Amino acid sequence: MEKNTLHKLPSYSLYIFIWLALLMCTGLTVAVAGINLRNLAIVVALFIATVKTILVVLYFMHLKYEDHSFKIMFSFALCTLAVILTLTFSDIIFR
Amino acid sequence: MNEAQTLHLDHALPARGAKIGMWLFLFTELLLFGGMFLLYAVYRFQFAEDFHNAATDLNIFMGTINTIILLTSSLTMALSIVAFEKGNKNVTLIFLGVTILCGLLFMVNKYFEWTAKFHHGIYPGSELLEARAHGENLFYGLYFVMTGLHGLHVIVGMIVLLVLFTFIMKNPYEKVFLRSHSLAHIFGSRLSIIGDNAKKLWESDVINENFKEIRIQLFYKNNLKDKMHERDLIKLENGGLYWHLVDIIWIFLFPLFYLIT
Numbered sequence: 001m002e003k004n005t006l007h008k009l010p011s012y013s014l015y016i017f018i019w020l021a022l023l024m025c026t027g028l029t030v031a032v033a034g035i036n037l038r039n040l041a042i043v044v045a046l047f048i049a050t051v052k053t054i055l056v057v058l059y060f061m062h063l064k065y066e067d068h069s070f071k072i073m074f075s076f077a078l079c080t081l082a083v084i085l086t087l088t089f090s091d092i093i094f095r
Numbered sequence: 096m097n098e099a100q101t102l103h104l105d106h107a108l109p110a111r112g113a114k115i116g117m118w119l120f121l122f123t124e125l126l127l128f129g130g131m132f133l134l135y136a137v138y139r140f141q142f143a144e145d146f147h148n149a150a151t152d153l154n155i156f157m158g159t160i161n162t163i164i165l166l167t168s169s170l171t172m173a174l175s176i177v178a179f180e181k182g183n184k185n186v187t188l189i190f191l192g193v194t195i196l197c198g199l200l201f202m203v204n205k206y207f208e209w210t211a212k213f214h215h216g217i218y219p220g221s222e223l224l225e226a227r228a229h230g231e232n233l234f235y236g237l238y239f240v241m242t243g244l245h246g247l248h249v250i251v252g253m254i255v256l257l258v259l260f261t262f263i264m265k266n267p268y269e270k271v272f273l274r275s276h277s278l279a280h281i282f283g284s285r286l287s288i289i290g291d292n293a294k295k296l297w298e299s300d301v302i303n304e305n306f307k308e309i310r311i312q313l314f315y316k317n318n319l320k321d322k323m324h325e326r327d328l329i330k331l332e333n334g335g336l337y338w339h340l341v342d343i344i345w346i347f348l349f350p351l352f353y354l355i356t
C-alpha cells in the first residue's frame with residue numbers, strides 16, 4: 001500500500017511563531033497606512049502582503065517541505081500570472 | 096477449487112496525486128482572482144483620486160479584525176494537521192472546529208459590514224453611488240464583487256472543513272474494492288473468511304458475470320473511537336490548502352481596499 005508522502009513536518013511551536021510574524025506584518029501594514037507615503041504607500045503595502053503570502057505558502061501550505069515538482073508547478077503558475085498582469089497593465093499605462 | 100489467490104486491489108486516493116490535483120485547482124483560483132486584481136489595478140491607475148476618497152468610507156478597524164480572524168484560522172488549520180499526524184484525534188477536531196468557527200465569525204463581521212454599507216445607501220447600482228464620482232462607483236463595484244466572491248469562498252471552505260470534521264470524527268473503517276479487471280478471473284469462485292484452525296467463518300455466493308464490483312468493508316469495534324484513518328490525512332491537508340488560499344486572497348484584499356485612504 002502506498003504510504004502517504006509524509007515528510008518531517010514542523011511542530012506546533014513553529015506554526016505559532018509564523019502566526020505571530022503574520023500578526024506583526026498586519027500591524028505594520030496598518031501602521032504604515034497611517035503615514036502619508038504618497039505613491040510609495042502601495043509599494044510598501046504590496047511588499048508586506050507578499051511577505052505574508054510567502055510565509056503562508058512556505059509554512060502553512062507546506063510548500064517548503066514538498067519535493068521539487070510542487071515548487072516547479074507553483075513557480076510556473078506564478079510566472080503565468082505575472083506575465084498576464086504585467087503585459088496587460090503595461091499595455092494600459094503606455095497606450 | 097480451494098486455491099487461495101492474491102488479488103490486485105484498488106486503493107482509494109493515492110495521496111500524492113490528490114495533492115497535485117488540489118494545487119492545480121488552486122492555480123485556477125489564482126487566475127480567477129488574478130484577473131480581478133488586474134481590473135482593480137487598471138481602474139485604480141485611471142481613478143487614483145476617486146479610489147482614495149471612496150476607501151475612506153470603509154471601516155479599517157473591521158477590516159483589521161477580520162484579517163486577524165482569518166490569520167488565526169489559518170494557524171488552527173495548520174495545527175489541526177499537525178495534531179492529526181501526531182495521532183491525536185480530539186486535538187485535531189478541536190483545532191478544526193476553531194477554524195470553522197473563525198470562518199463563521201469572519202462572515203458575521205462581513206454581514207454587519209455590508210448591511211452598514213447598504214444602510215448608508217452604498218450598494219451596487221444605488222442612486223448615491225451613481226451620483227458620486229465615476230471612480231468611486233467603480234471602487235465599490237470592485238469592492239462588492241471581490242469581497243463577495245471571497246466571502247463565497249469562505250463559505251465553501253467552511254462546508255468542506257465541516258465535511259472533513261465528520262469524516263474524521265466517525266469511527267474509522269477499512270474499505271477495499273475489487274473491480275471488473277480483477278474480477279474477471281475469479282468468476283465462478285466464492286469469497287470466504289477463514290478464522291483460526293482454518294475454520295470457515297463465512298462464505299459468499301458464487302461470483303458470476305453479473306458482478307461489477309465487490310466491496311469489502313471492515314468496521315472497527317467501538318472501543319477504537321480515538322482511532323483515525325490515515326486516508327483522511329490527505330483530505331485534511333487538501334482542505335487546509337484551500338483554506339490557506341482563501342486567507343492569502345484576503346491578505347491582498349485588505350490593504351488594497353481598506354488601507355488606501
